[in-house]
Amino acid sequence: MTARFVKTQKEMEGRYEDVWALVDESDDTESWAPDAELALVGRPAPRQDGAARVAGRVRFTVDVTLAGMLHAAVLRSPAAHGRVRSLDLEAALATPGVRGVIGPESELSLTTRSPLLATEPAYAGEAIAVVAADTLEAARAGVAALALDLEVLPHLVDMQEGLNEQRFTKDPTDDARGDAEAALAAAEVTVELSLDTPAQLQTPLEPHAAVATWDGDLLTAWVSTQGMFTARDDLAMAFGLRTSDVRVLTQYVGGGFGGKQGCGFEALAAAELSRVTGRPVRLVNDRHGEQLDGGRRAATRQSVRLGAKRDGTITAIDADAVVAMGQGGWIFPVLIPARTLYRCADVRALTFPVKTNLRPQNAFRAPGVMEGTAAFEQAIDELALALDMDPLELRRTNHADVDQVSGSPYSSKQLLACYDLAAELAGWATRDELREPQPDGLLRGMGCASQIWWGGGGPPSHATVRLDAEGNATVITGIQDIGTGTLTSAQIVAAEELGLPLSHVRVVGGDTAPNVYGPVAGGSQTTPSVMPAVRSAAAKVRKTLLQLAGDVFEIAVDDLEIRDGRIRSSDGAIDAEVTEVTEKLGDATIDGSGSRGPNPDGFVVHTFGCQIAQVAVDAALGEVKVERIVAVHDVGRIVNPLAASSQVEGGVLQGMAFALTEELIVDPTTGVPVNAHLDDYKIPTIADVPEIIIDYPHVPDANLPTTGTKGLGEPPIIPTAAAIANAFAHATGRRAAALPLTRDRVLETLA
């Protein structure tokens, strides 16, 4: 390996930072040609761990059971804002079975001494104390014994009130280019659209959870997280440990959707209680706690003004977003669609992050961009209406050939192909026929929306491949597979490169102990970051194997290739099982390590897509039924079409629910969420599923290192709600002022 440090940019959900990347200059792995005939990549493969999952044998964090383990229960604030007057920690400790209690006066007791629990909770559900006991029932009894006395303080949950009072988590931002105001004034046609979008809860079925145990100063934690390395670093920092003295295990995660970053409060509290009690501790949020404190996509109030020429050229974009942040958190890029989706020189985008008495907002699949698309793409349809222009044609007319913020070219962009494919699959050309009177009396319509997201991945990402005497390869990765199937994608890529059947390749992840780094499972970056590293590692093993085969068969290495587990010479004289070479290894193994190289300078990397929705509206009942979604996304090369379609279906269904049913409702009088349960917070059921038709342009990104893949986690959730709202407007001629399109809102809109 010829190691060099290279300065490069790292992107996560649209935030760029400069980092040093470790580059192996001797790595000569070339990109697969766009039309390369690959044996396994691009063909559907079931999950490598499918059999264990359907048998109920896999162990999630909530299932981890250690000898002598204590169970923890959390006391949460019942009020949106308050001050703890009294808390009877001694009574809790005296409760039978209780072994440890930490309260608002407690600190993380090792070096950092940072506060962990709130003396002045600023949202309903904020943790005030945690009790660990022999059983969960005893821990709950301990929580009751705390006899919390809370002085209730004034709260603010209404974002308009927060805006009026100028209560912000950070200063509002103004992202402008050109002069949007003058361009609007000069425009031949203008439209304006306002939309309120709901707070949406990630609602992973496995709640946030952690199990922690100490062996001297070595900390081991099972954490239900999307980022086990971040979790490791968080724990090391909180307890003043070396990262090599913390091991995080995250083999199976019961859903995350953005809401499980780092170690979380749960692992901190479990580790602290484990240190205090000397026993392993398991802390699992109950459902109410999870819905209150697991996270959410923030509610927004947005408005968009567009100016255009009569021929459809967009000349001005002026957008603003009020974001109900809660107590803080990252300000996600709600106005990225307004700023980047179409060609326009005069743009203004104002973002107001309002501080409210809710949990800090956190990431939920395409944070910011999804709710921004819901408003912006409806405004684009309003413009099409004002211009009497086909909505897809308007989008084609304003296609952005280069990135509108930096002026740089895209690494690849197949958005126009997405429009064409989606239109054909949906029967877009005859969509107005849907508006003719229907035999069932329902109002039908069809609407579209575009999608932009990042998803290029980048360094650091590493992999190690180890081939044994029996011809079986183990791929060691830093992947935590939260359900996307990336372990199986790595299996496919490694098997492809090694020339082995899938059954001879096993991928492991979910453990920081080998210190083979993989990125957080977020931002649509796992596949584009990890797969090139896996390929490089496997390529090194293949080269070594061929060298050894050359020795064994006494033939030039250049004349040999490996396919489907057999080594063949170009003249056909040699055709042998791989094991004829590997068996000579004995107890030795062939090892190769690979890393992800940087993305090339001068390009911006984005994914694109288009979805078309068909809806049927019952105007008497106010019910909106989504009948079909066509989803076409440009994510470069598809590694596993089976898992990819699962990602798309999942994103579409979460986007559909954002448009139709999901909304955290907060009582303005008390500031307390009233539907933070699974029975009244309505996620989709199997009976709600529309027909979902999926396709891709299938054009690998030639500018991304070695596999041509972009990420697919976020893209499919982004345009769904906008497409549904546009279809609703096509069907009814009306537009709701807010999502979701619940029955009362629909009836109000149609009245």
Next chain:
Amino acid sequence: MEITLDVNGQTYSVVPEGRRLLAVLRDDLELLGTKLACGEGACGACAVLVDGRPVNACLLLAEAAEGHEIVTIEGLSTGRASAVQEAFVAEDALQCGFCTPGQIVSATALLERVPQPTREQIHEAMAGNLCRCGAYPKIERAILRAAGGG
């Protein structure tokens, strides 16, 4: 008070102390395939078969299960994978997999009752099993496949 439970064909003596069947299965019998996701009967992740019918074990008092035949996901997974399990893998009818044991239990009960279900019958029988990842289209296909129609 000690009671006797018949779980996966085995007899167990347990002291329920007012707990739900789910807590006894997971904490006392260490049958961890059955999941707790909501604890309020809304999601079906804790579905087990009670005399062949799918029941949310988070709502059933353990005492009420005495005298009934209980089968968990472990009881459905003793030998070869069933047709339903094989179909779930082949169709990729799972993502994170947390709801999957409950889905398999409910699908097994459905196919036992209705060997050739229609899409509508699948929707009705499976609507109590939530999947946040949205594997529903493939769950439907897997059930049809297991029924020999997919």
